[in-house]
Amino acid sequence: MVTASRPAHPLAPGWLTVPDDANDFAPGVWPASITRADSGQIEIGGMRASELAEQFGTPVMLLDEDDVKGRAARTQRAFASAVARHDGSCRVYYAGKAFLSSHVARWMLDAGLNIDVCSRGELETALAAGVAADRIGFHGNNKSVAELERAIGVGVGTIIVDSAIELERIGAIAERIGASQNVLVRVRSGVHADTHEFLATSHEDQKFGFSLAEAEAVVARIRELRSVRFLGLHCHIGSQIFGINGFRESASRVVELHERLLEGGPVPLMNLGGGFGIAYTRADTPAEIEDLADGIVDAVADECAARGIELPTLAFEPGRSIIGPAGITLYEIGTTKAVTVDTDGGSAERLYVSVDGGMSDNVRPALYGAQYSARLASRTSDADPALVRIVGMHCESGDVVVDHEYLPGDVTPGDLVAVASTGAYSAAMASNYNHVPRPAVVAVRDGRARVILRGETVDDLLARDAGLGYTEGEE
Template sequence: MVSVPDTAHPLAPAWLATPGDANDLADLVWPASAHRAGDGALVVGGARATDLAERFGTPVLVLDEQDVRDRAARTRAAFDAATARHGGSARVYYAGKAFLTSEVARWMLDAGLNVDVCSRGELETALAAGVPAERIGFHGNNKSAGELERAIGAGIGTIIVDSDIEIERIGAIAERLGACQRVLVRVRSGVHADTHEFLATAHEDQKFGFSLDEAERAVARIRALASTSFVGLHCHIGSQIFGVDGFRESAARVLALHERLLAGGDVPLLNLGGGFGIAYTRADDPAPIEDLADGIVDAVASECAARGIAMPTLAFEPGRSVIGPAGLTVYTVGTTKPVAVEIPDGSAQRLYVAVDGGMSDNVRPALYGAQYSARLASRAGDGAPALVRVVGMHCESGDVVVDHEFLPDDVAPGDLVAVASTGAYSAAMSSNYNHVPRPPVVAVRGGEARVILRGETIDDLLARDTGLHPAHTEGER
């Protein structure tokens, strides 16, 4: 449901409606299991936010495990059904960059997904979790020789090549190891997704992949090497995309290249990336994954039919849409501060609510201007809706957790506040800015809670300081 914009508060953006109840939990924004207990406390995965905060401290990132598993399985089923209608097949890779631990990797395997990685650390996590190497895809625009040697030596399924140098690097390593490495060529289709500039990755002036013209030369070189096997094209147009139009146009352009490449041999696979959007606020209206799958696959099938070519196996790489909505972060309120803001006809008030986390556990608001939703988690408030800005505890004016939200005006120090849709790119992009330890990640299911990523301590931070621990020598990592 999308709220009707309400500009009654002069500082509220046009998309933010004043809620009738500042304790409600909007559909799509919160984990599927989220609800309020009889006393008003937020419950997710059968666990009370108050109990989680008492046991694990705050901030704490909470993942509804069943919600993640269900979203993964639903995504796989959607693309299987969409391609089967056209006599084809699909592969779904979970984009580990959204958030990856050994537990999450195993959830993906259980749901029938493969895993996409883009660093040595992500690769080692997937392998250690038991993901078969042949079910891993390896991304990145600057993979080192060491990373490639480890990947090829492990028998990785596919490497997505990003440059001429990388083609030669892979070829030499694979030849030395006696392997023939399967590779995809990443291309820029020139389609600029309707998203933040930093999240759109298919336009020409950026670091990823080959242009459509350059790709033919790259494929010819791969085919000429005995130690590399060209298996298809890859194109990712961006992130947080709600519709199918960008995918449709990008697929049409990439399939024109695909058709030309068929003259030189098989092109069995087309990977169209991921980037499916989620609802961070009630103003967001993402399409169901089934609709996206049907729309994208139908567009590919139609384009292939028009060109008289067989539809290749299609691959997709969702991350955010699988894990993002299943997560929330619980904070403790430290201070509140009403701030008067001058407006043309006088002044208006915004309530600043400061919590015990911030840009170190979720940098997206500062980095992208990302919007989020928040609610009291320890109780239901009795006050009227007040326009608030939830801010962090870091020494930065841009340390904003939730830029615009309505909370009950009786929000006070000691209250718990939960921020929704933080399952993706929060823990994954976290830092130790201001020497703040990173919080734990806790999975909840059936009322049980367990840590799947340990939180850091001050001792962990100090342990890296060679002025305090001189036994660490220069060059050690």
């Protein structure tokens, strides 16, 4: 709950309201199983924050396993239902770049999803997890020859072509090994999603795909290659998108091109990507997945009907919306520091709260200015809310974990703090900056926890240093 009786802090952004209770959980932001025990501790998957911190250390990334599985199944149902209303069919691919491990890949398969990868490492992870190659889509603007040889050699279901050079490589490799490779052509519809510039991927001045004007010649070339089969078009307009207006406009442009391509042969598939947004703070209002599915599919179906053409099989690639809200990161607070900041009306105080992780386990705030929500995890407090900035332990002033949040004013060293909605792109983008080991990823369910991605140790870091562990005179 929030209240208008408390004045907003002069350093707080307009979207951040002062909470009536700085211990509450914003609806839609936290994992489905999140609760508070009688002791005041956060529980996720039936496990208390303190026992998870004791068992796995901090920082630790936690996934509500049932929430991930439920979101995957719900997404599959939403799109299947949406296309069924138009007597169509669909494929849903989990975007592995959000976070991929063998466990997650198997959860997606169990829910009926395919897997989208964009590197050799992601490809090998999916294959090692038991994903059939024909259920994998392979993305990337600079796939190496070795990657293409591996993908075509194992029979990857679809390669998304991103350049003319890549197309010729695919054709030559497939011809040499006697394969027939299915491809989609990635196009830029010119629709700029209402999101961060680096997350919008369909405007013209960026690295992915072909313009709509270029695509027809690319498809004509594919149809000349005996070893390559054209399946259709792919268009992804961006990430962290809340509404359907961008998808609707993009669909109209892609369907227009799809219609022209039908004159030269079949175009059985259209992949409209993903990018469905999630709530990182209580100010975020993403659409429900059922509404998104219905709206996007209806838009494509309407465009096809207006042109008198058959609705192709539709494909989608959600990632963040499936795994993002199901994850939290647990940190321990090391220090707090009140900082006085000059304002137009005088001065105000912000409390800096330093934790034992930071940009090495979540670079999105530094990279995109991403906002997050946080709560004390080891206890509750009746202290008045204080405006805090949760920062990491790295030697960077931009090492911010949560830029703006209200926590109880008595927050103190030794407290555990949980940051919400970190299931997507935190572990996937983690680094060893400042020689910090990457944390474990742990799935929690029914009062049990299991490591699905092992945390690193300092010994792991030292083992990579080629100057260590050699006898004098060795090369």
